[in-house]
Amino acid sequence: MGGDEARAPAVIDRSYFQPADLKQARSFIAKHQDTKVVAGGTDLVVAARSGKSTLPGSLMAIHNLKELAGIEEGRGGRLKIGALATHGDLEESTVLQRNWTALSDASALVGSPATRHIGTVGGNICNASPAMELGSPLLIFEAEVELAGKGGLRRVPFGSFVVGPGETTARPGELLTAVLLPRLKVRGTAGSAYIRLEYRRAMEIAIVGAAALIAVDRSRRCKEARVGLTAVAPTCVRASDTEEMLRGAVLDSELLNRAAAAATRACSPIDDVRASADYRLAMVQVIVLRAITRALDRALAQSTP
């Protein structure tokens, strides 16, 4: 077992800055646009340890910024999730379990208790992995990210923030400060779920994932359907064909099957160490059907007095 010093590239002289508050963080990143932000480090440091990438030369550690911590219920039923809220915070949030269940499901699947306690929502989003568990739930809940830059705050829909593997539309010098979940405006009763195809329970990354939001009236007619897919395209994507087939229809099992199969049209999976593209494609229907079914079951359970 080699020592840490033997493996680390000794040539890089790294700098480290730990801002005392958000104001300091914003002015530092505006001035040092090549700095890399680290919160929990569960992606950044792990990638460096495994040799996937080297640790950047300039680090700004934001883990202590109280302004970015926690989950806050806003006016009108909105939810503001601070960039430093951890997967564990999400998993334990009762308001999330109740109203944004798919996001709660997904956060409970991330890594292990240690990963969930250290890894943050902001880090998960900025790392922009196509396999990020939070991605497809954020898509179906039409979340926005809040970014702090030179000109103040701006908001971007999550779907146009993450644009490719490891790629976001964050501008140089911008810091992701929060994720905003709008109040769900649907008719009927709604339920949501996130399902992941996995080889093991813990420390796993999605082979294929699907998030579904289904709202129905008393006669099982679909008032709203949203489906997001994980790890089957360069980013998490919506399965719009599936959604259109479900909306307005009475949800019987034959339709659910056909609609789930249509989700493959939104997919362009790759072969990698975890699965072949063919296997991923074949499993999309299965996982989407499970997600839709669980979301529907939850929606129906809501309407039972």
Next chain:
Amino acid sequence: MRYPLALVVNGVAYQVEIEPHRNLLSVIRGELGLTGTKEGCDDSECGACMVLMAGRPVNSCSFLALQAGGQPIQTVEGLAMNGQLHPLQKAFLAEGGVQCGFCTPGMLMSAASLLDRNPHPSEDEIKRYLGGNLCRCTGYAGIVRAVLKTAAAAG
């Protein structure tokens, strides 16, 4: 460039100067000489390096040491008190939860954190909480039994 870091590990204050890329594991082992915590995969997969930070488990191989400043850290060396093994350590030994021993420090720290947060976990809750700790010897049965037994004995 090196930066000063004040660490409190098992209630003892340490002062070191380290570079930003140093992980907490290498500082605990290399600078503080506390070698109970192990380096397994060095990739945040196996949990051999698990320590507690403010009572909750952290993969110390993949955590920047500088970020641990100001937070109480507990390692396996902090479990035994006054020459007496911690009840979890005794139960691991009694139930066959230890074979080669390499995963044991991490397993113990995760288990200690679980019992602190949830004094009477179910078998499923134990398995879920230890999900980030791999053991290639015991088949886990003895480990899970040891945690159940410790919880039951604590009343």
